[in-house]
Amino acid sequence: MDKYSEIRVPISHDNPSIRRNERKCVLCGKCKDVCKKKMGVAGYWKYDSEDVVCINCGQCANVCPVESITEQDSTDALITAINNPKKKVVVITSPAVRVSLGEMFNLPAGEFVAGKMVSMLKTLGVDYVFDVTFGADLTIMEEASELIDRIKNEKTLPQFTSCCPAWVKFVETFYPQYIPNLSTCRSPIGMQASVLKNYFAKLIEIEPSDLVVVAMTPCVAKKFEAEREELRSYYGKDTDFVVSVREMGKLAKRSKINFSKLKDVPFDSAFPTGSGAGVIFGASGGVMEAAVRTAYYFTTGENPPQDLLQFKKLRGYKDVKTATVNLLGREIKLCVIFGTMQARLLLDKLKSKKFDMIEVMACPNGCVGGGGQPRSNNSDDAVVKRAQGLYEQDAKMDLKSSFENPTIQMLYKEFLSAPLSEKAEQYLHTTYHKRDYKK
Ligand code: SF4
Ligand code: SF4
Ligand code: SF4
Numbered sequence: 275m276d277k278y279s280e281i282r283v284p285i286s287h288d289n290p291s292i293r294r295n296e297r298k299c300v301l302c303g304k305c306k307d308v309c310k311k312k313m314g315v316a317g318y319w320k321y322d323s324e325d326v327v328c329i330n331c332g333q334c335a336n337v338c339p340v341e342s343i344t345e346q347d348s349t350d351a352l353i354t355a356i357n358n359p360k361k362k363v364v365v366i367t368s369p370a371v372r373v374s375l376g377e378m379f380n381l382p383a384g385e386f387v388a389g390k391m392v393s394m395l396k397t398l399g400v401d402y403v404f405d406v407t408f409g410a411d412l413t414i415m416e417e418a419s420e421l422i423d424r425i426k427n428e429k430t431l432p433q434f435t436s437c438c439p440a441w442v443k444f445v446e447t448f449y450p451q452y453i454p455n456l457s458t459c460r461s462p463i464g465m466q467a468s469v470l471k472n473y474f475a476k477l478i479e480i481e482p483s484d485l486v487v488v489a490m491t492p493c494v495a496k497k498f499e500a501e502r503e504e505l506r507s508y509y510g511k512d513t514d515f516v517v518s519v520r521e522m523g524k525l526a527k528r529s530k531i532n533f534s535k536l537k538d539v540p541f542d543s544a545f546p547t548g549s550g551a552g553v554i555f556g557a558s559g560g561v562m563e564a565a566v567r568t569a570y571y572f573t574t575g576e577n578p579p580q581d582l583l584q585f586k587k588l589r590g591y592k593d594v595k596t597a598t599v600n601l602l603g604r605e606i607k608l609c610v611i612f613g614t615m616q617a618r619l620l621l622d623k624l625k626s627k628k629f630d631m632i633e634v635m636a637c638p639n640g641c642v643g644g645g646g647q648p649r650s651n652n653s654d655d656a657v658v659k660r661a662q663g664l665y666e667q668d669a670k671m672d673l674k675s676s677f678e679n680p681t682i683q684m685l686y687k688e689f690l691s692a693p694l695s696e697k698a699e700q701y702l703h704t705t706y707h708k709r710d711y712k713k
Contacts, residue, residue: 275324283309283316283334284326290501291330291346291494291645298342305334305343313440313636314615318448320712327447327711329614331440331636332494332645345494345646348515349525355486355514356399362480364402365395366466368491369410370556370641371519373663377648377656378523379533384659386667388547389538394526395490396539405541406489407548409466410555410564411676412685413437416702417459417561418569418676419693421631425602430454432609432629435561437461439499440636442706444614449621450708455632458703462555463489463496464505466545467512468701473689474544482509489516492556492644495636504704518646550668551676557661558612558640559588559595562633566599566608567675573601583674589665591639591658594620596629606630612640 276284283305285294309316312333319327335343355363372388381387392403421433436442436457445452460468467489471482478485489496493516499505500513517525526533541547551567554560563585570578587597588610595610610633611617617634620627637643642660673679690698 276321279321282306283328284321285328285343286324286326289326289328289330289346291328291497292332292335292343293346294343295341298340300340300342302339304337304339308333308337312613312615312638314613314618315444318618322712325712329440329443329447329636330495330498331614333637335494335645336647336649341649345518345521346497347521348497348517349521351515352488352517352525355488361484361486362401362478363399363486363488364404364470364474365400365488365490366404366406366409366463366470367391367395368406368463368489368493368556368641369553369664370492370644370647370660371490373556373642373660374492374519374647374656375523376533378519378526381534382659383656384663386663389540390533390536392541393536393539394522394531394533397531397536398525398529402542402544404466404470404545405547405552406462406466407552407555408545408679408681409462409464409469409548410552411548411679411682412465412469412702413459413462414551414564414568414676415682415686415693416465416698417457418565418572420457420459421565421569422572422602423694425606425630432632433457435631435633437555437561438495438635439493440495441614441617441634443495443498443709444617444636446706447709447711448618452621452624453706453708456706458705460505460702460704461496461499462552463491463513464499464704465702468505469685469689471507471509471512472701473685477544482507486514487512489513490519490522491516492519492641492647493637494518494645502704504706519648520646523648546681548682549673549676549679550671551674553671554664554668556641556664557589558635559585559590559610559633560640560664561635562608562610562631563588564676565631568677569601570599571675571677578675584669591654591661609633612636612638612643
């Protein structure tokens with residue numbers, strides 16, 4: 275029991291994402307405030323036992339003024355894996371990491387440091403570094419196909435995005451009646467980790483259990499996602515463990531790596547970087563914009579026009595954004611939300627509000643404001659600059675949409691066959707389940 279649960283969020287001892295150092299807590303109540311007002315979690319369940327409800331977003335860690343709440347640290351596990359000669363270690367890096375990692379080394383928010391990030395990981399001894407924008411492209415191939423299937427065949431709508439594990443857990447806990455609305459697509463990390471264990475391990479001729487897949491993310495909810503039973507196979511977990519931007523920044527400093535002096539190194543070539551659509555996944559509205567680009571191509575056979583390559587209504591630091599797009603001969607209604615409190619408000623009136631697709635990301639402005647991002651600088655200004663960094667990178671890229679990515683096309687040809695095929699369903703999709711809690 276947490277005797278201070280009137281003031282602060284209780285944290286269970288087995289929470290895979292966050293922990294509290296009791297000696298540091300000054301009982302300020304900021305953690306409970308953000309959990310209640312922004313996440314819509316604290317105050318919506320009854321605390322009288324060890325059964326703590328938490329969606330693992332880590333926003334409480336971001337606002338704790340004394341670092342009493344921190345992420346669960348997995349860097350020792352990473353070092354152990356690197357030092358094990360039997361194992362090959364792959365780190366896959368999420369889109370939003372490349373615009374925030376520099377802040378751990380006093381670079382400005384939004385500065386694009388992908389090359390230094392790869393260099394840092396290689397210096398630490400990681401065997402392969404791949405970009406999760408590739409997994410994001412895979413997610414879009416499947417999610418856009420799923421949306422078209424739901425619309426054409428009059429299946430359950432609106433389709434909810436499923437790449438944010440905190441949002442998925444929120445639905446499973448508080449709104450299980452909407453589980454059929456959640457896209458069955460695994461998150462980009464979930465898809466990429468599955469492809470690495472089931473396809474890449476064979477390419478390099480090792481057992482999947484000897485390939486250690488580590489996700490480097492702005493997110494601590496991914497630590498929870500990696501533990502999901504649905505994302506395991508005969509070899510164990512798809513994602514072996516998850517390290518946040520904060521953890522990796524601290525590890526690099528402990529390892530005396532001079533980050534700003536590192537030379538840029540490209541991602542490893544087996545899965546080169548994804549499209550611009552994959553890059554913007556890290557900002558609120560990015561998943562929706564990426565899905566629209568590919569859904570447009572799938573339904574018209576033509577490349578998306580310029581206004582869909584810069585879908586202004588889906589961009590910007592607003593917790594609720596709406597837009598429409600013409601697809602399949604009708605107006606498709608889109609809604610983008612960040613903060614699960616805003617999602618709670620929408621779900622409570624969803625019967626009267628008609629949408630075809632809803633994107634929800636738990637954190638402020640999406641993953642750029644994730645619970646594992648550099649905390650010293652997690653201001654509104656920083657999350658806006660990080661998002662700008664992603665959109666600027668998208669604008670510079672020739673490859674704008676997921677369907678154009680040649681490596682994605684190769685993967686479908688050699689391994690997955692087609693979006694929503696039997697193999698794609700097996701390796702890229704998942705299921706969800708209702709979670710009980712005390713009201
Ligand atoms: S991780 Fe999120 S849901 Fe869990 S206690 Fe913290 S703010 Fe609340
Ligand atoms: S925000 Fe930090 S210091 Fe304040 S009550 Fe919560 S754990 Fe304690
Ligand atoms: S918004 Fe991004 S960082 Fe935040 S919980 Fe969801 S996936 Fe993780």
